[in-house]
Amino acid sequence: xxxxxxxxxxxxxxxxxxxxxxxxxxxxxxxxxxxxxxxxxxxxxxxxxxxxxxxxxxxxxxxxxxxxxxxxxxxxxxxxxxxxxxxxxxxxxxxxxxxxxxxxxxxxxxxxxxxxxxxxxxxxxxxxxxxxxxxxxxxxxxxxxxxxxxxxxxxxxxxxxxxxxxxxxxxxxxxxxxxxxxxxxxxxxxxxxxxxxxxxxxxxxxxxxxxxxxxxxxxxxxxxxxxxxxxxxxxxxxxxxxxxxxxxxxxxxxxxxxxxxxxxxxxxxxxxxxxxxxxxxxxxxxxxxxxxxxxxxxxxxx
Numbered sequence: 001x002x003x004x005x006x007x008x009x010x011x012x013x014x015x016x017x018x019x020x021x022x023x024x025x026x027x028x029x030x031x032x033x034x035x036x037x038x039x040x041x042x043x044x045x046x047x048x049x050x051x052x053x054x055x056x057x058x059x060x061x062x063x064x065x066x067x068x069x070x071x072x073x074x075x076x077x078x079x080x081x082x083x084x085x086x087x088x089x090x091x092x093x094x095x096x097x098x099x100x101x102x103x104x105x106x107x108x109x110x111x112x113x114x115x116x117x118x119x120x121x122x123x124x125x126x127x128x129x130x131x132x133x134x135x136x137x138x139x140x141x142x143x144x145x146x147x148x149x150x151x152x153x154x155x156x157x158x159x160x161x162x163x164x165x166x167x168x169x170x171x172x173x174x175x176x177x178x179x180x181x182x183x184x185x186x187x188x189x190x191x192x193x194x195x196x197x198x199x200x201x202x203x204x205x206x207x208x209x210x211x212x213x214x215x216x217x218x219x220x221x222x223x224x225x226x227x228x229x230x231x232x233x234x235x236x237x238x239x240x241x242x243x244x245x246x247x248x249x250x251x252x253x254x255x256x257x258x259x260x261x262x263x264x265x266x267x268x269x270x271x272x273x274x275x276x277x278x279x280x281x282x283x284x285x286x287x288x289x290x291x292x293x294x295x296x297x298x299x300x301x302x
Contacts, residue, residue, distance in 0.1 A: 042128050044128060046067075061116060061118045062112050065111070080261045081189075087124060089121060100112050131210060183210075183217060191221060195221050220249050247266070254271055
């Protein structure tokens with residue numbers, strides 16, 4: 001293994017150490033506490049009442065709950081956090097289900113569940129919510145590092161060589177520079193270099209210098225010559241912002257990802273919303289609700 005690739009092992013090791021320390025801190029400060037202590041620390045809501053339940057646009061089960069005590073207490077729950085919805089009632093089987101917070105407004109919370117249906121015990125009372133350890137970022141970083149490390153003889157390996165300084169990025173000569181009136185000289189230069197670069201280009205600037213505006217205009221120009229353009233960002237918030245800005249430019253944008261982490265302002269651009277507009281979507285939803293009822297009935301005979 002080359003020296004450059006060995007450095008990826010060091011990064012992976014450091015990442016795992018950070019993850020373990022983060023998990024250890026979670027166990028120490030949250031997991032080992034009593035329910036009352038978790039409520040006081042703002043990492044649990046208890047007790048709760050169910051206000052609504054059903055299925056999201058993506059046909060995933062959801063539940064909207066409201067805390068009935070500790071109304072003035074502060075908490076650490078945020079949209080996008082993974083949570084555990086549980087009951088302290090005696091139930092057959094596991095009295096908990098995991099999900100992701102879709103939104104929080106004062107003492108109300110909407111959760112997209114990681115299950116086909118809402119649990120039977122949802123209306124039995126003694127409900128609570130715990131904040132879970134969020135290892136999504138660690139999982140994605142580890143996966144990405146391993147993919148880059150193992151890449152061989154493909155485009156990813158080629159891009160890796162460019163970032164490691166082993167290979168120079170390739171450019172297409174700019175014969176007729178694009179001059180967009182809504183951009184300044186520096187922004188126009190960046191747009192031209194981005195759309196004429198065959199490999200990678202970095203646009204750097206302090207906050208407020210119009211990097212997002214420049215990127216949106218570069219993507220718009222690329223859409224004139226490419227059938228599809230894939231745009232990604234390091235956070236859901238950033239993806240939502242770019243989606244909104246591109247849609248404002250009149251482009252057909254499809255927001256892909258977990259719908260529970262999509263901002264309401266761009267929900268109409270999601271794949272799930274586009275599917276829901278299909279003529280048969282209402283019938284499909286009706287059948288899913290009927291199937292869920294049948295599954296609940298079948299559980300009683302186990």
